[in-house]
Amino acid sequence: MNPADLGLPVDVPSTALFTDHYELTMLQAALANRTADRRSVFEVFTRRLPEGRRYGVVAGTGRVLDAVENFRFDGAVLEFLRENAVVDMRTLDWLASYRFSGDIWGYPEGEVYFPGSPILRVEGSFAECVLLETVILSILNHDSAIAAAASRMSCAAGGRPLIEMGARRTHELAAVASARAAYVAGFTSTSDLAAGFRYGIPTVGTSAHAFTLVHDDERDAFTAQVASLGSSTTLLVDTYDVAEAVRTAVEVAGTGLGAVRIDSGDLLLVAHRVRQQLDELGATSTRIVVTSDLDEYAIASLAAAPVDAYGVGTQLVTGSGHPTCSMVYKLVARATSADPKAALAPVAKKSSGGKTSVGGRKWAARRRDADGTAEAEVIGTGPVPAALADAQLLVELVKGGEVVAREPLEAARERHRTALAGLPLSATQLSRGEAVLPTEYV
Missing domain, CATH: 3.20.140.10 (nicotinate phosphoribosyltransferase)
Structure with a gap:
């Protein structure tokens, strides 16, 4: 809107x-x-x-x-x-x-x-x-390049939600246009509030590693986030030890924890381990969100992984190697x-x-x-x-x-x-x- x-x-x-x-x-x-x-x-x-x-x-x-x-x-x-x-x-x-x-x-x-x-x-x-030549080409070349990359990523995701997270990787105005183009081509939400305000695209976001690091320990960080945003929030679990973080997250938020986010490491291996751990802890409905410099090929490689959503930044806003058409x-x-x-x-x-x-x-x-x-x-x-x-x-x-x-x-x-x-x-x-x-x- x-x-x-x-x-x-x-x-x-x-x-x-x-x-x-x-x-x-x-x-x-x-x-x-x-x-x-x-x-x-x-x-x-x-x-x-x-x-x-x-x-x-x-x-x-x-x-x-x-x-x-x-x-x-x-x-x-x-x-x-x-x-x-x-x-x-x-x-x-x-x-x-x-x-x-x-x-x-x-x-x-x-x-x-x-x-x-x-x-x-x-x-x-x-x-x-x-x-009108230059302004028309400027818009179409940029937006169509982003949309083409987004479409390929959406196909690779096989129906799993995609979050646009590239605002910090490009010019601030290009970030808004990128979020718009990505939404046209199948992404479901964006982290960019300007894109949400200007175009009505759903916006999402919870916390970064800095929020965990500013607290004395991970438990304090998770407790503060859950107290503020509720147990349906997404907790970032790879600041220190992933297994320990998942255990702490469920203890703090309960088995109704909304999601955990993994932002580093061997995503295929870590996702399987986290899914197994969540299920063993009774958090069977807790979703797994992965980020970490994904492109369409990385997303496709995770097709068999227990991943529920992907967050994509750099590769999206740069057209996944093709920033113009x-x-x-x-x-x-x-x-x-x-x-x-x-x-x-x-x-x-x-x-x-x-x-x-x-x-x-x-x-x-x-x-x-x-x-x-x-x-x-x-x-x-x-x-x-x-x-x-x-x-x-x-x-x-x-x-x-x-x-x-x-x-x-x-x-x-x-x-x-x-x-x-x-x-x-x-x-x-x-x-x-x-x-x-x-x-x-x-």
Whole structure:
């Protein structure tokens, strides 16, 4: 839930400077030679998935819509641009009244994507569309990378809850975005209160090793925590000797102790020993939570362990080795003149260095077999084949500058579950491989 939804005051800063210098110098030149008003189509896509990944996850769409709405050049921003001679006065005057008035279509948040998928399509004048490139890529590249890692971790967890705990391992604002993306892709909660406040994600947390160390002994620490938070709390049991800590925890909290957390050591071995000890002490319903720099492979290795939940930090907020999706924002079509009725002509970069792209305003659909399992990502620029009419992926997000597709985060979360369930089973394998669906251009 957004703070504004709660009736709370919210300071919404401009996103206009979340851009690169050359976006504004291109604008200045386009205004001067009268190409600024040419109707244009830009698309966001990636030429390839990160090495070894079988699918990508679209995340950050809701944040993109917020960023587009708040892309305003207020007095302070304009003064900064003037003082630093970034652009001339004519361009500053144009920027002062900037409001995106075009249309945006895209894959809805939580959907999966593949190489070439037109994840976002931005349409309007060249001037108003080109300014949005950097902020859109910044959000989608980051959030989709985190969501892809989170989705793999969620698959590896096999239905066991996942807690996002990466706030201390990344920039404070990136931490909030990471928690949001992880929640879309299957995590159940976060330790980050800012993410809970801004997006309504459930927050959890109890204590760290410092709380145990500040007390004279472990028993005093456990007694204080249980007295304050109740016996359903989670006690951290690996500050000193795990076996002794588990015994003390049950003595203090009783057999109704909520959970114990293990943050170090051979997690597979320790989890089995702790489960056996808890059961022998009568704490059969006490859960075991493990943390300690987990990634999807470590989580998968614990599938047979008596673990009830995982806490993931560093590897999640760094995309588990792939902190970006290499998405690009390319002009794919533009009008032959500034006349609003001028026809659109496809354009594309043709590079010998492997950075080629396909021109034209595109649609995308996912073809399925007789059992309903996806078998190809189909992309085209002409009429949509009748057989794919009901399988199109892009939805309208912004119409005439107005956001038309805001949705609760739960909707994106449910969409991801559905999208993942519709892929071939090999999509969830952690072994390295190519994209699970081929991309076909028609």
